[in-house]
Amino acid sequence: MDTIAAIATGYERSAIGIVRVSGERAIELAERVFKTKARALEPKKLYFGEFLNSDGDVIDRCLCTVSRAPASYTGEDTAEFQCHGSPVVLGEALRTLFKLGARQAEAGEFTKRAFLNGKMDLTSAEAVVDLIDAESISAAKEAAKQLGGAVFEKIDEIYTQIVNIISDFEVTIDFPDDETPEFVLEEKRETLEKAEKTLASLADSFENGGRYLKAGVPCALIGRPNVGKSSLLNALVGFDRAIVTPVAGTTRDTIEEVCALGGVALRLVDTAGLRDTEDEIEREGVRRSVRAAKEAELVIGVFDGSEAFSPDDESVLSALADAKRAVALVNKCDKKRVLELKAPEKVPVFEVSAKTGEGLGALSEFIGAEFAARDKSAVTITSARQFEAVNAARGALAAAMEGLRGGLTPDAVLTELEDAAASLAKLTGRRVTDDVVHDIFSRFCVGK
Ligand SMILES: Nc1nc2c(ncn2[C@@H]2O[C@H](COP(=O)(O)OP(=O)(O)OP(=O)(O)O)[C@@H](O)[C@H]2O)c(=O)[nH]1
Ligand SMILES: [Mg+2]
Numbered sequence: 476m477d478t479i480a481a482i483a484t485g486y487e488r489s490a491i492g493i494v495r496v497s498g499e500r501a502i503e504l505a506e507r508v509f510k511t512k513a514r515a516l517e518p519k520k521l522y523f524g525e526f527l528n529s530d531g532d533v534i535d536r537c538l539c540t541v542s543r544a545p546a547s548y549t550g551e552d553t554a555e556f557q558c559h560g561s562p563v564v565l566g567e568a569l570r571t572l573f574k575l576g577a578r579q580a581e582a583g584e585f586t587k588r589a590f591l592n593g594k595m596d597l598t599s600a601e602a603v604v605d606l607i608d609a610e611s612i613s614a615a616k617e618a619a620k621q622l623g624g625a626v627f628e629k630i631d632e633i634y635t636q637i638v639n640i641i642s643d644f645e646v647t648i649d650f651p652d653d654e655t656p657e658f659v660l661e662e663k664r665e666t667l668e669k670a671e672k673t674l675a676s677l678a679d680s681f682e683n684g685g686r687y688l689k690a691g692v693p694c695a696l697i698g699r700p701n702v703g704k705s706s707l708l709n710a711l712v713g714f715d716r717a718i719v720t721p722v723a724g725t726t727r728d729t730i731e732e733v734c735a736l737g738g739v740a741l742r743l744v745d746t747a748g749l750r751d752t753e754d755e756i757e758r759e760g761v762r763r764s765v766r767a768a769k770e771a772e773l774v775i776g777v778f779d780g781s782e783a784f785s786p787d788d789e790s791v792l793s794a795l796a797d798a799k800r801a802v803a804l805v806n807k808c809d810k811k812r813v814l815e816l817k818a819p820e821k822v823p824v825f826e827v828s829a830k831t832g833e834g835l836g837a838l839s840e841f842i843g844a845e846f847a848a849r850d851k852s853a854v855t856i857t858s859a860r861q862f863e864a865v866n867a868a869r870g871a872l873a874a875a876m877e878g879l880r881g882g883l884t885p886d887a888v889l890t891e892l893e894d895a896a897a898s899l900a901k902l903t904g905r906r907v908t909d910d911v912v913h914d915i916f917s918r919f920c921v922g923k
Pocket of ligand 1: 700703718719726727747749
């Protein structure tokens with residue numbers, strides 16, 4: 476492979492900046508640009524020395540380490556320079572390497588090479604970008620698990636089982652009718668059933684939380700005007716995102732912001748206060764609030780604890796009753812409590828104050844308990860791509876088992892098993908098209 480180079484740490488001024496090089500000439504280039512007391516750069520050692528540009532000028536005093544194929548991230552020879560984090564220095568170092576024949580790495584090209592060289596499967600490669608993009612500690616933990624091969628191991632075990640069954644089955648089919656050995660697939664039914672169950676639980680893990688791990692759980696803050704929805708949004712995200720005023724009807728359009736609560740990423744949507752109004756703009760706002768509540772996985776109903784229950788609070792209660800999951804916040808608990816609230820059963824109620832932050836800790840714990848993975852060792856599917864592949868494999872396995880019970884010819888059962896194996900191979904990247912690979916790695920940053 477040709478030799479690629481990139482700044483791995485971005486173009487911001489920082490304490491340390493890393494330049495990576497990978498490919499056939501990586502170590503040779505490192506030896507040419509890096510002057511150190513050692514006679515040669517040995518793998519996995521950290522050397523202190525000088526980085527020289529093409530005019531022979533010292534542009535940095537930095538550290539360098541090299542790795543030899545295949546014992547490196549990419550599976551190729553690599554060199555890494557830990558420079559001072561000046562964009563000027565890093566840019567000059569990169570230009571020096573380009574002059575010597577390296578070329579700029581594309582987004583994700585280091586990890587793509589790792590995948591193509593068999594250093595990691597496709598689910599682990601996807602986890603790299605998920606880890607970098609993680610907006611909550613739950614998302615990071617799941618990505619780290621997947622990076623360590625958790626999804627791959629589960630899927631690949633099933634893949635191998637199916638492939639073995641296919642080859643046994645092919646032997647059986649090749650026999651003439653009167654000499655067919657014992658029906659092998661019948662014996663394997665248990666294996667297939669177990670595999671189907673595992674795939675079903677992986678698909679469930681996506682439906683029950685995994686799908687929101689990266690994007691955040693969609694949450695709508697709803698309530699009548701002035702109860703403090705925007706103040707709560709600001710308190711939860713930690714900065715003045717939404718306009719707050721004592722005027723009822725301040726928020727008109729929905730406002731969305733991601734925040735991490737209880738280790739879970741929430742996609743919080745602040746909405747216009749629910750009330751009957753003649754104002755055309757506000758009416759559209761209210762329509763959008765209702766829609767946000769319908770689309771939310773969690774509806775957060777907000778009430779003003781310092782005021783008596785009002786007819787406008789009624790529509791909030793019914794939205795909570797209709798929601799998939801809901802919680803009621805009695806806000807302004809820094810003031811004297813006047814409100815009497817009869818929240819629907821199963822809707823937990825928290826007394827909070829957007830002003831002082833009281834009660835937000837309890838809300839955070841509730842969110843953590845509700846949405847973070849309960850079984851820490853369980854594997855969660857977090858991408859739609861993986862979910863589709865798991866479901867396709869599961870469908871094909873179910874059809875194959877159905878076929879075994881009667882119905883299908885052995886050839887048809889075999890086709891279903893092959894389809895299941897193909898879907899799993901697509902998932903882990905054992906058999907995958909260039910388009911899918913391109914699509915996955917284009918989400919990466921340059922230098923990773
Ligand atoms: N004392 C006290 N005042 C609060 C609290 N939360 C909000 N407020 C005040 O209540 C008023 C309304 O707050 P907002 O956050 O704009 O209320 P809202 O629900 O977004 O209102 P609309 O956008 O009009 O629907 C402001 O004057 C806030 O300062 C709280 O916890 N305690
Ligand atoms: Mg508001």
